[in-house]
Amino acid sequence: MQPSRQPMTPLQEIRHSAAHMLGAAVLRLFPQAQLDIGPPTDAGFYYDFDLEHAFTADDLIKIEDEMRKITKENQRFERKEMSREEAVAFIKERGQVAYKLGRLADIPEGEAISFYTNGEFSDLCAGTHVRYTAQVKAFKLLSIAGAFHRGDEKNKQLQRIYGTAFATKDELEQHLVRIEEAKKRDHRRLGKELKLFHIDEQVGQGLILWTPNGAVIRQELQNFIAEQLFQTGYKQVFTPHIGNLDLYRTSGHFPYYKDAQFPPLVEREAMEMLSKEGCGCGELMNRLDSGAVQGFLLKPMNCPHHIRIFASQPHSYRDLPVRLAEFGTVYRWEQSGELNGMTRVRGFTQDDGHLFCTEDQVAQEVLGCLELVKVVLRTLGLQDYRVRVGLRAPGSDKYTGSNENWTKAEAACRSAAATLGVPFSEEQGEAAFYGPKIDFVVRDVIGREWQLGTVQVDFNLPERFELEYIGSDNKPHRPVMIHRAPFGSMERFVGILIEHFAGDFPTWLAPEQVRVMTLNDDMIPHGQKVIEQLKAVGIRASLDEVSDKLGAKIRRAELEKIPHMLVLGAKEIEAGVVSVRSRADKGMEGNMPLADFIAKVHSEISERRLRVPAPVAPVPEKKV
RNA sequence: GCCAGCAUAGCUCAAUUGGCAGAGCAGCCGUUUUGUAAGCGGCAGGUUGUCGGUUCAACUCCGUCUGCUGGCUCCA
Structure with missing residues (x-):
């Protein structure tokens, strides 16, 4: 059977075969290792192992040497199909029951079950591979990492060995040079060398201090956006960094977005009362959840504040669309291991904007937003990007709003994306909790992808906040909201720009010209x-x-x-x-x-x- | 948060099997007055991330906490 997936390219076959050779080498050195899976990736390959002994850097060298032997042995890759029963027996015979039986069970009935064998090594595998191990000669093991079985943090964590492989030694060499070059462009390194920003242990993890040089760059970018906003009919607003918990109960951030937020700030009087009652932390959380205790939240998003600005005055259909914009700083609780320089932080400033319009205006307004994102990316020479339409994950409870609203919003995003003239993909589970999104995913010099600009269509928050405008029929109607941020966040955007320009900024952005x-x-x-x-x-x-x-x-x-x-x-x-x-x-x-x-x-x-x-x-x- | 690794002067890095912690750059002082990527000399700079343990003796070995790095998970 050819897998129903895309057939593998020759390079993928080399990498996939290298993964099998990695598995074989590890089993030679650590026979007790339990294998999970070993696929090719965009930049190489990996194999996941379950093993008591923690791999060391020295092990990596030994394993790589063993792989070279396997190359020299010039083993033939042979495919063998078998029935499910035979496969179960084969896996048991080889002692690889911990994960392979589960992987076998994933193969749907009716689909062929195949093993690939090279030398003494056999692996459940749909294929395909090169013919001989001698064809895999330009490879290198790169790193050891933890990885949850099936990518689920509730599962056991396995040890993953990453490597890369190419058709020729020259190409491998070039790739390794590129990795070194990328390190030289790392925004954390350049940020220090060029004094662009500082992260201070005493201030806190994931909190960016913009030093004078970096501040110039940010200010220039903000000026640039502000010019665009002026041209396209936005009004600038300012809002505070915190908001009443009730605001977020109404918006749904509390509880839908609770895990991503800093814990609430509880009013002093409420704290004193609770401590007199001897109320514990668990009880405090319960009362915050129920609304029995009042508090404030460090804002995770700017939309609720902007919504209240819109709601503070009556609106006629003649006023719409209302376009509000703010460089709004938001705070999100990122797990410590997820933090990374300027690109993943706990406090960041979005070049945020919210449009309130009629349903008829949605298509045109979304188009205007997309145009803005394109202007931004073009001005900065960020041309390597893809567009992703983020939809709900079916059956998930992390979204708010009616099915009908979601269907309408998703249709609006899809048709807007189609007019972009850029290929786009639809991905389930990538939506915000209140609506679907059109994201611009920019690829950086190392090939990593970053979500920067985003445009989101939202029928739900207007409903939760009971927003209205008076239509030409003199009756109240519900507006639709569009959320958009062309840069995404100033921190991440500048981080990517540092690497994009290798610190060598165009004159208009250069701290000193x-x-x-x-x-x-x-x-x-x-x-x-x-x-x-x-x-x-x-x-x-x-x-x-x-x-x-x-x-x-x-x-x-x-x-x-x-x-x-x-x-x-x-x-x-x-x-x-x-x-x-x-x-x-x-x-x-x-x-x-x-x-x-x-x-x-x-x-x-x-x-x-x-x-x-x-x-x-x-x-x-x-x-x- | 989880797995693994790392933490020495402002920065980049040294320090034999546990035996007095060192260099370059930056800084300061002096000297030099210079033609398209580093003139010369001197001085200063440290409780070796934290707290604890082993030892006659710890940068070095063990544990703890903090931070960082590579991933996983999660996201602008």
Whole structure:
């Protein structure tokens, strides 16, 4: 039987075969290991094992050596089909009952049951594989990780060994170089080197401190969005960081979103009363749940606040759509192991917006939102993305609202996505608790995917909050809400941007845009005048006043990835020009009057021009 | 939260089998006045993440907590 899935590509066959060879090597060294599964992945392969002994880095080397032997042994991969009964007997005979019997039971009746054998190793497997183990020669084991059986945290945690494999050693080598390059672009590393942000143990896990350089980038991005909002009819609002628990009972965040939130803040008087009663924590939680005790919540989303702004005034159909926007900071309780630099944090600011419109306006408004996301991604050169329509998971109880509303909202998302001109996939279980979403999933340099921009259609919150507008028939009607955030969150977006640009930001985003340096200290006053002129037109510039050689000043500016450098020496001052050295834009270089340089940089900034991101080059080694 | 690993000066890293904790860069002081990626010299910088244990002796061995890394689970 060919599996009903996609047939494997030659590369997948190599990786899948490497996984089997990994399984075989582990069994040779650790015969008591219980095998789970070993599939190929986008970037390599893995195999999951259940074993008392915890694998070490040394084990990885030994296992890899054993795999090389298997390559040399040039074993043939042979497929054998058998009946379910035979398969059960075969698995028992091989002593692999812990997981393989369960995996066997997953194969539906009527579908072929097959084993693949190479050398002494046999594995329940639909296939397919390469013919001989000698074809798998360019591989490397990379890491050991824990992984829950069947991906369910209630199950036992197995040990997963990750590896990668390619058709040729060259390709493998290139892949390993790419991994190294990716590490150099890591936003956590660059964030430290370029002083963009700081995470402080004393402040708390997952809480970003935007240092001055990073703050400039964020501010520029926010200015950019604010311009777009002004053009597209949004009104800016501000709301506080907390809200009454009742607000979230109405919205459904409490309890639907409870696990993702910081625990409630309980009023002081209520706390005192409860402690007098000797009420324990469990009882406190019960009373919070029931509403018997009042409190506040650190807001996990901005929508309830915006809804109350909308509800604070009567609306005519003539007012719609009402578009409210805010850079709203929200707080979510992420498990400690999920935190990661700026891309996964516990407090973050969404470039949030909520549209209140009539049902007839939904399609057009969603389109406008999608257009905004596209403008944002295009302006920043983030072109490697896919679109995902997130739907309900069937049979789940983590959603609020009627079936009818969900069906309408899902249809709206689907048809809007279809007009995008970009391929999109529909994925069940990816919806928000109040409605389906259209997500823009951007792929970063290492191939990891990040959900950034999002647009969500919501019939449910207007109902829960009993929102209305007066229609042309002079009767109350229920508006529809659209939630949208083109960046998603400022933290995650900037984190991705740091890696995308390798810290080498386009001039409009660069914390420092121009570094001025003089040949010797006598010329510093002249340099200061140049700085004044640059600042007068809003260009972020500084003067390197250290008594160093020019080479040292240039090196400093290069390491700080400053887009443009101006060198001032006797010749330049004499001729009334500046000597320009630019990181990416060679067209800018040469000697020119300061006014010309200013005009050029000014247009580069105001057009938000992208520069070709420079490849991450190693810093030249110091000559000894 | 779970599995595994890691934690030495502001940063990047050293320190033989347990035996006085060291270097480069950054910083400060001095010197140098410099032409497109590092001029030279000096000084200072540490209860080796935390708390506890083993030992004559702990950066080193054991345990604890905190944080980080790679994954799993979960998500903007």
